[in-house]
Amino acid sequence: MNASNDSFHNDIDKERRQRFRVDDTAILEVCAVDVQDTSIKPAASFFKSSAPFNLVRDIHDIDQEHAAVLRSLGEKNPELALYLGALNKKIESIGSAVAESILPEDQRLQAIDLSEGGIGFVHDVKLVDAAYYALKIWFHRALIGITAYVRVVGSNRSIEGGYHISAAFHAMPDAESQIIARHIYQVQAEQQRSRKSDD
Template identity: 35%
Template sequence: MDQERRQYYRIDKPVVLDYKVVSQEDVAGSSQPHQFNVSPYFLLQSQLAEIDSESQHLIYKIGESTPHLASYLQQLNKKVDLIARTIAGSELDLESSQLQTINLSEGGLSFIAPESMETEGFLALKLVFPDNGLGLLLYAEVQRCAKVDGGHEIGVAFLRMPESCRTLLARLVLEAQARDRQEQL
């Protein structure tokens, strides 16, 4: 995990976090956890963000030759995003969930848990980012567990992360990094 700190920019981010201890066989069997009962809307924002990311270069190209069409397509994209946020937000029920601030990077995260965990153990993680409604399901390996006030600080490295999740995490981290730099200026 110390080496990861040098590889990736890290941010503190409020999330709704749920986790379950799983076996190595669970991790080997799938790239996304199936241990959580989630609605079809849970991953909607993430899937739409992935599509949006893939289409940005096309809209840019269209904008070079037909700026009005590109502007119209961006407006349609905003409509779809608004509809998706409304649908996904009504299903997520964030008010009844426990919000906590995690330390996040593209390679892993750390959080406070009430119980100790074995290093080299495996977790299924469910993350929901309340500021944009993104939901992610990921596997991780416990890298460290240290006793702290209020529980144990658990550091994990993501495993077998789908590229779409990596792209979304990279975007979240880059946006936070840009905000941090703006605030410093």
């Protein structure tokens, strides 16, 4: 009975993660790893330190650390909160421009499809089915950067060249999962606003 209930809840959770799927763009780096590594090392340890990535990650972390303070100010002094929010957007715009200006030439934006459960993207070479990889993801427009482990569930030739990779997130920390969930929600909200403005 308990096993049946667990299976039911797992199916519901999987369905929910797949339903919240968006098309987006990101800068990606991929590194092959052993499955044992996923339980003893952070995914970030497989990548060289990157000034653009660190910059957007730091901006995001500072933003999250002070989000509650800004909300509290909004309740007490809406005008001040509005002003600080505008300053925050200016800082994000400057950070985005600076990060983009120092990006290595071999890193480029590419189309992805993203859900809470995994990611799809086109890669130059075929990745091994069922193998594990460390993935570095920079959501350029949103100034968010994360690293995560993925398990490849499909690697098929793309009609546009390269291989379309379907991968499931593996052993992702709660903090990174929350970043993904918030990003998906924000992208969906932007898409809804865009559709309304077109009507």
